[in-house]
Amino acid sequence: MTSDVGSSAPTGTIRVAAAQINTAVGDIDGNARLIEKWIGLAEEQGADLVAFPELTITGYPPEDLVLYDNFIAANRAALGQVALLVGDIVALVGFVESEDGKLFNSAAVLHQRKIVATYRKIHLPNYGVFDERRYFTAGDECPVLSIRGIKIGVNVCEDIWEPVGPSEVQCAAGAQIIVNLNASPYESGKQGHRVEIVTGLSHRNRVYTLYVNQVGGQDELVFDGGSMLAGPSGELIGTAARFEESMLVADIDTGSLENLRLNHQAQAVPQDVLDGIAVASVVELDVPLPARRPRLPELSIHRLDRLEAVYRALIMGTADYLKKTGFGKVAIAVSGGIDSALVTAIAVDAIGAENVVGVALPSRYSSEGSVVDAEELCSRLGVELWRIPIEPGHGAFEEMLCEAFDGTEPGLSEENMQARIRGNLMMSIANKFGWLVMTTGNKSEMAIGYATLYGDMAGAYAVIKDVPKTLVYELCDHRNRRGPGSPIPRAIFDKPPSAELRSGQIDEDTLPPYDQLDRIIHMYIEERMSPDLVVQKEQALSEGGATEATVRRVVRLIDINEYKRRQSPPGVKITGLAFGKDRRLPIASGWQR
């Protein structure tokens, strides 16, 4: 990124760096080493200041680990160790601060081998996937740093998502640059919203804003980076790449601010925001201006196509879940359908074809086409495919249950039984060889319970559980277009979706068309609309709207299948509202409306 041609830095200019790194929750020592490495890289770039993501030391979200005293002590000790390696540069590092039995989500200011100040996060999110008020006490001070006379306000994540917050208090106290440390999880379309927030903040306060976000997967969440610098006219100056570790380094000339601010009526900070929020005295930091520093490359603005962003989130989630839980290889039940095709492609792109084993598990009801399509898919992806017909198990179960089921008609029980024989085979293979089973259920199925608990839901990672079926098709098409190769055979797109658990079964025999289903799921789950409102919206469509009976049936299926979702493995959140921590509903519920 740096050029080796030196340049003398202009006076009034500060070089700042946003280190967009991939920490691991709980790996305090590893995170500390990673921070040290990136401080070194920032120093090589001649940065005066380097900012790391929120809770850098512990990784985010550390959840109940922070309730263990020895975890807090280790996190504090690691911060002290990192501080010892910091010289003239100023490093902003997130950690859990403890005082009088209270915990704070803090940013430490490290400089010349000391922790010279801390900022305690004021706005603690406690909605969606966030539980910060379970752990943390809100801060009430807004220190401002001064580096060669340039004033910098530091705050954390949610602090800038309120219309008026600590940034405004810091700007009123003279801050020319706001540095905001984040752990902001990915969801489709969120980066655009972040850009609005950051540029809006910059514009209304005539201030530079350096936004640093982490990258990496953590259980249900993927952090996508997208760190950025916005200028005082509300312009986006540059961004870091998404879904990869990188560092955004920029020179900020604060001289230009004076003119801009001359004609700018600074926003008055309402009294209720100021209540209890004091600006701590300015912290003077002695950062010498280097005679020469490496020339920086031009900043650029990275943009990602909607489908590519989702696909990258799924790849990163998979790669990191495997790495962070210590698995090197996965097994996937490849049915010849569209869902397992997508999951197999994701797995290959995440960890390489040599670490993926496909298993075809045909039953007496499987079409020959299914196995042929699975073979073609795996062949194009370079994935080894095992073939284990389940008939011996199927027959044995019929034999074992013959007496118990005497006089009953075959039905759902017999269908689920086959899925569970497959689940057992997959888990047996994974247990035998130390692999991880990736499941292939999508959001549409998870929503309405069109999946077998302990059957196709058996596995450790459900990568596409937040991807609606219609988006599964789009992503497969995208994957074929983006390459490498065009691995997903046309036949897999073209055949009608089927669980193949009885003769001639087709999904749409029992389910509404997937475009209807996905619209209803989106409205009822993600938009939290009432069923009445969903009915209205569907009836207002000029064509293809679902009937009232269909809407009510889908809503009822969503409601009664909470018990299945509660036992499902984690997967990547890609929408505004995923299953899991994002949506907490009772299993035993009498609500029906």
Next chain:
Amino acid sequence: MTSDVGSSAPTGTIRVAAAQINTAVGDIDGNARLIEKWIGLAEEQGADLVAFPELTITGYPPEDLVLYDNFIAANRAALGQVALLVGDIVALVGFVESEDGKLFNSAAVLHQRKIVATYRKIHLPNYGVFDERRYFTAGDECPVLSIRGIKIGVNVCEDIWEPVGPSEVQCAAGAQIIVNLNASPYESGKQGHRVEIVTGLSHRNRVYTLYVNQVGGQDELVFDGGSMLAGPSGELIGTAARFEESMLVADIDTGSLENLRLNHQAQAVPQDVLDGIAVASVVELDVPLPARRPRLPELSIHRLDRLEAVYRALIMGTADYLKKTGFGKVAIAVSGGIDSALVTAIAVDAIGAENVVGVALPSRYSSEGSVVDAEELCSRLGVELWRIPIEPGHGAFEEMLCEAFDGTEPGLSEENMQARIRGNLMMSIANKFGWLVMTTGNKSEMAIGYATLYGDMAGAYAVIKDVPKTLVYELCDHRNRRGPGSPIPRAIFDKPPSAELRSGQIDEDTLPPYDQLDRIIHMYIEERMSPDLVVQKEQALSEGGATEATVRRVVRLIDINEYKRRQSPPGVKITGLAFGKDRRLPIASGWQR
């Protein structure tokens, strides 16, 4: 409860009732009918005031249901309907109040067909199993009711768990009685703690305190009731029975308070408590003094033995989970071991032997004693026992995996495979007949992952998942002593615990003795001690302490098995810290110390 002999009520006396009812989360209409019924019962008893539990209308905890506008609207409409049926009595009913997009956990004061006032909960718990700051905004007013000149402060649950809170503000404003509406979940030993809180509040403020709690099971939680009245000298006057719907009705003569308060230096309320908490103007309620009312029975103080309380919690949890999810019958895999013996007894006591089917699933490794013991248990309990040997399935899986496993040694994979064949059989039976599978894993197994995911963990309700193995034995012994009958054969107590998944397998071959294991689990999980501290505590024991290696191995097993627990069915919380919402840890975690 009432006597039919009338008595004229003394002046200065108020008759109060605590209606300890079993609401169902989400069943707004059903809850409204239940409230109306109990208002009628309170009227029959001549009560001036009847108090219901926290969030009576919605049931507790309603979780994300409150984020749906139509749910909030239905809850408000139901409250209005209930109000219309309220005449001279004053009814305190919990509901979700909505104003300007904010939600409040409120108590409505219903009187003469109107909602005459509301109190908004001030202290919102956001720890343990509670997420109230996810949903609610804290109130800032403490209205005081006046009934024939008697002053009553109403507040909600957590409000009295702080050393100084709204009760103190209300007492400073003249309250003679505090009525506190609760949804306080059971844990072993908690009722004693509640009595301390309630009598302590009464004593330090020289006030009567009426504490009303709900009963019933809701997913992971059981509410045990134990509603109570404490007097102004800190005496416990009476309690309701635990684990059943009932009403505590008492006459309170506030005349006696004057003398008591003469020599009592009222506690000063610190300014920071008063900040932002105003006492709303006193709400005058016109409740006529009846000429005659039924004589009340003597109040009594109900006490429950520790083991009986746990056992009742497990019964109530099971009965309510089944009722509230609509299942009438359960299937249990009865192995002949102590865990399935306890679960079968609980199921029988919860829903009757005729609604329980035991299934013995012997394998080639099962001892003949196992099946004999299972038969004897079921015979004593009057439970039908099916016998399905798993050898056909076991053989078929060996055949199906023969090629894939060629050249490997039998191990964990082959053991889990058997458990999963059993899981599939149990689920197939449950699916076929519309029953629910109860699993039999205890807390010790859930902690260290000594259970097979999708095998013995397959089922909808894991009733003893928070019961450590040593307590399983105690509870079985207690069940035999309490009756009815003495269903658990001695042989089940006496044999060494074994999963019987390979020849001659005994739990203690691979696990530390259960008394050591349970102590370590208690310290590391429930007390949140560091492993170092657990080692110290064990080494300080005069005999039987675990070695450092054992402690570290157990802690490591607990840490790495989070993924299994995440996919386990819910069960009853009985300890201070259960798995589930009570303990939120990352699956992918680098923390090891």
